[in-house]
Amino acid sequence: MIFAHGSLLPDSRLPGLLAGLEGELNAALAGPPLPAETVLAALDALGRRLAAGEFDALLRRFLPAGELARLGEVLPLFTRDVLEEKLRAELGPERFSPRERRQTTARFLPLGVLLHVAAGNQPGLGLFSVAEGLLTGNVNLLKLPREDKGLSLAALSLLTEAAPELAGFVYAFDLPSSRTAELTALAGLADGIAVWGGDGAVETFRHLAPPGCRLMEWGHRLSFAYLSGPPAAQELDALAAHIAATGQRLCSSCQVIFLDTGDFSAARAFAEAFLPRLERAVLARRTGPWESARAALSGYTAFLERVTAGREPGEAFFRGRGCSVTARPDRELELSPMEGNVLVKPLPRSELLPVLRRQKGRLQTAGLLCAEEEREALTALLARAGVTRITRAGRLSDAFPGEGHDGEYPLRRYLRVVDVEN
Amino acid sequence: MPSRQALFWHPRPYDLPASDALFLRAAADNCAYHIAHCPGYAAICRRLDFDPKSLRSTEDLARIPVLPTLLFKREALFSMPERRMAMRVTSSGTSGTFSRIGFDWGSLLAEVPMVLRLGARHRLISGVPAHCVVLGYQPHRDNHAGVTRTMYGLTFFSPPLSRTYALQRRGTSYIPDLDGAAHALERLAASPFPTRVIGFPSYLWFGLQQLEALGRTVRLRPGSRIILAGGWKEHGAQEVAKSALYAAAERVLGVPPDHIHELFGAVEHPVFYNACPNHRFHVPIYSRVLIRDPETLAPLPMGEVGLINLISPLMTATPTLSVMTDDLGYLEPGDACGCGIPSPALTIVGRVGMSDIRTCAAGAAELLGKGEMG
Numbered sequence: 001m002i003f004a005h006g007s008l009l010p011d012s013r014l015p016g017l018l019a020g021l022e023g024e025l026n027a028a029l030a031g032p033p034l035p036a037e038t039v040l041a042a043l044d045a046l047g048r049r050l051a052a053g054e055f056d057a058l059l060r061r062f063l064p065a066g067e068l069a070r071l072g073e074v075l076p077l078f079t080r081d082v083l084e085e086k087l088r089a090e091l092g093p094e095r096f097s098p099r100e101r102r103q104t105t106a107r108f109l110p111l112g113v114l115l116h117v118a119a120g121n122q123p124g125l126g127l128f129s130v131a132e133g134l135l136t137g138n139v140n141l142l143k144l145p146r147e148d149k150g151l152s153l154a155a156l157s158l159l160t161e162a163a164p165e166l167a168g169f170v171y172a173f174d175l176p177s178s179r180t181a182e183l184t185a186l187a188g189l190a191d192g193i194a195v196w197g198g199d200g201a202v203e204t205f206r207h208l209a210p211p212g213c214r215l216m217e218w219g220h221r222l223s224f225a226y227l228s229g230p231p232a233a234q235e236l237d238a239l240a241a242h243i244a245a246t247g248q249r250l251c252s253s254c255q256v257i258f259l260d261t262g263d264f265s266a267a268r269a270f271a272e273a274f275l276p277r278l279e280r281a282v283l284a285r286r287t288g289p290w291e292s293a294r295a296a297l298s299g300y301t302a303f304l305e306r307v308t309a310g311r312e313p314g315e316a317f318f319r320g321r322g323c324s325v326t327a328r329p330d331r332e333l334e335l336s337p338m339e340g341n342v343l344v345k346p347l348p349r350s351e352l353l354p355v356l357r358r359q360k361g362r363l364q365t366a367g368l369l370c371a372e373e374e375r376e377a378l379t380a381l382l383a384r385a386g387v388t389r390i391t392r393a394g395r396l397s398d399a400f401p402g403e404g405h406d407g408e409y410p411l412r413r414y415l416r417v418v419d420v421e422n
Numbered sequence: 423m424p425s426r427q428a429l430f431w432h433p434r435p436y437d438l439p440a441s442d443a444l445f446l447r448a449a450a451d452n453c454a455y456h457i458a459h460c461p462g463y464a465a466i467c468r469r470l471d472f473d474p475k476s477l478r479s480t481e482d483l484a485r486i487p488v489l490p491t492l493l494f495k496r497e498a499l500f501s502m503p504e505r506r507m508a509m510r511v512t513s514s515g516t517s518g519t520f521s522r523i524g525f526d527w528g529s530l531l532a533e534v535p536m537v538l539r540l541g542a543r544h545r546l547i548s549g550v551p552a553h554c555v556v557l558g559y560q561p562h563r564d565n566h567a568g569v570t571r572t573m574y575g576l577t578f579f580s581p582p583l584s585r586t587y588a589l590q591r592r593g594t595s596y597i598p599d600l601d602g603a604a605h606a607l608e609r610l611a612a613s614p615f616p617t618r619v620i621g622f623p624s625y626l627w628f629g630l631q632q633l634e635a636l637g638r639t640v641r642l643r644p645g646s647r648i649i650l651a652g653g654w655k656e657h658g659a660q661e662v663a664k665s666a667l668y669a670a671a672e673r674v675l676g677v678p679p680d681h682i683h684e685l686f687g688a689v690e691h692p693v694f695y696n697a698c699p700n701h702r703f704h705v706p707i708y709s710r711v712l713i714r715d716p717e718t719l720a721p722l723p724m725g726e727v728g729l730i731n732l733i734s735p736l737m738t739a740t741p742t743l744s745v746m747t748d749d750l751g752y753l754e755p756g757d758a759c760g761c762g763i764p765s766p767a768l769t770i771v772g773r774v775g776m777s778d779i780r781t782c783a784a785g786a787a788e789l790l791g792k793g794e795m796g
Binding site: 289292293296297300301308309310312319321322 | 499716774
């Protein structure tokens with residue numbers, strides 16, 4: 001399906017639509033600008049209706065079981081308060097107002113046409129990306145991920161139904177990445193491309209983007225917890241709850257718990273002691289045998305992989321019900337087996353920066369557990385090492401109003417500055 | 423390996439107690455062979471402290487290290503150089519990952535009596551020539567999928583007069599041609615010979631619905647059969663009640679339920695499972711099945727749902743002696759079925775869905791070579 005002009009069209013209309021798209025986009029850009037207030041009101045109204053469960057029955061048709069709850073993770077972003085806070089934090093209190101310079105006036109205009117390439121691992125991501133594009137007044141072309149069975153299309157329909165003035169600013173295409181001719185055509189029309197997803201997607205669109213097209217890469221990231229000194233029991237429980245809740249499937253999910261020590265036996269002892277906490281957190285969320293089976297298969301397979309590769313001796317694998325904790329003596333930040341199978345490693349603070357620098361460009365969140373008097377020093381160290389978010393234990397995946405995204409303010413990148421001589 | 427051939431040539435395919443001793447001997451020999459020839463497998467047995475000499479009773483089978491099929495997707499585990507293998511086959515990975523499994527000549531030899539015996543028992547083998555309509559892939563030397571070879575092999579259960587494929591090879595890819603298959607069925611209904619429809623259940627269901635909607639029902643010759651292989655999960659179709667599928671097959675093609683055969687197998691466990699008349703998969707003597715607790719992987723009692731652990735000493739090229747699929751299922755006592763087959767029956771509840779997980783964090787590690795540096 002295609003979404004254009006505020007309605008759903010069959011894929012058979014794609015060639016015709018593409019042929020006339022440049023003219024349509026030019027008309028939208030030439031027309032009256034899209035006021036941020038219109039977008040704020042429309043997104044807020046949609047967010048309210050989604051949060052109230054008004055469309056749950058409809059959404060269930062598009063989302064696999066359990067994913068409806070994960071949609072809830074992005075819904076808080078669609079409220080007027082949060083969106084206004086985002087505008088203020090990213091653009092300053094003046095928002096889009098022109099700034100007077102000595103001889104010129106700086107005006108802030110939309111970049112123009114944005115192509116959004118959504119990833120499939122978080123329902124609602126495409127909608128979120130388009131919302132950022134709309135807030136900055138851009139015309140948006142959304143390439144849907146394979147996993148999106150209609151959620152984005154349904155949400156965009158609801159959005160433009162309530163605010164028909166947005167209809168000319170949103171298009172969505174259910175195009176697989178293999179349709180390079182069509183994607184090249186879309187990329188050729190775009191002033192900027194926001195690509196979410198894996199290295200493959202990022203590489204593909206780096207190649208498709210014509211020179212001069214602004215590329216916003218929201219690629220995959222790795223996150224971890226850093227623990228210094230004896231932690232409070234409730235902090236460890238919060239961390240365990242975070243691991244269980246996210247299934248370690250998000251960029252911000254904790255993959256490795258690093259301990260501020262060079263002593264592997266301490267890591268091993270911590271892993272053993274952490275297992276019952278993680279087990280409690282996992283079992284508290286368990287809804288059936290499926291998650292447990294997924295967790296057990298992931299953890300056990302990863303263990304066997306290490307054994308066959310001859311890398312397991314020296315490690316300590318503690319298997320619990322529906323989860324596991326593995327202590328490894330090396331210091332690298334790496335992907336865990338996920339699904340509630342976390343890694344524990346020693347990493348004294350003196351080695352933190354060189355180790356994390358090896359993953360530069362991929363670092364995201366650090367959940368920091370330490371004494372209050374140490375907090376600022378360790379925060380500064382983590383920030384210097386390249387981490388872009390530092391949170392309390394268990395809040396790694398929380399969305400905070402006004403926060404940046406992977407070290408950037410996206411709205412700024414979706415705008416351009418026009419200097420006009422006075 | 424003589425102990426393997428002794429098991430596979432045993433005359434009573436569903437008499438588990440009579441074959442227990444043969445099975446244990448073959449399993450112990452198989453395990454020892456893999457330990458001697460596959461360093462990765464040997465490391466696993468050493469780490470889990472398992473010695474095949476300790477296999478004395480069927481209860482001991484649970485202690486054989488169980489390898490998830492997921493492991494074969496991530497690691498190339500072989501007990502034989504490729505030049506000595508008869509063939510290499512891949513599982514049908516849904517998102518680009520699949521197991522690579524080698525077959526030795528001895529396993530192919532052992533499969534002959536198994537397939538003949540079970541084929542005869544379930545009335546799949548017939549001397550009457552038949553036309554075949556395959557609702558699956560057209561074979562090609564570049565297609566190593568186990569299911570493609572299985573469906574091709576199934577066309578030989580009666581002398582094949584013709585073969586029509588619903589998934590046709592065009593260049594390097596496959597294009598679906600259900601319409602061509604529908605035309606073939608209409609044409610073959612007028613043939614003096616019966617027709618055999620072999621394929622994925624989801625394709626059959628989809629095809630039957632299309633034909634019925636278009637009013638193109640046919641009556642295939644008496645003696646025509648439908649053979650379903652490959653499982654539902656293959657093409658993401660919604661699983662439908664078997665009774666609905668069977669009723670549709672009779673309405674649209676004129677094939678009665680007792681002429682519909684369902685098969686089950688996996689490239690990592692290529693044992694020829696046939697559904698009984700009550701649509702249950704009874705465990706044949708070449709295989710033993712354990713159901714494991716999804717939380718602890720400990721064996722579960724009969725009737726409880728868990729991960730499916732399939733054990734067979736069939737293969738020596740790949741250490742698939744004891745494998746765990748990512749399906750959930752349960753076992754029932756054979757005599758509860760009522761079909762007369764005494765061995766326990768396996769029911770598959772569904773797939774855990776490991777391959778559907780595409781995470782953003784996982785992608786980060788891809789470029790880093792499985793997430794490890796230095």
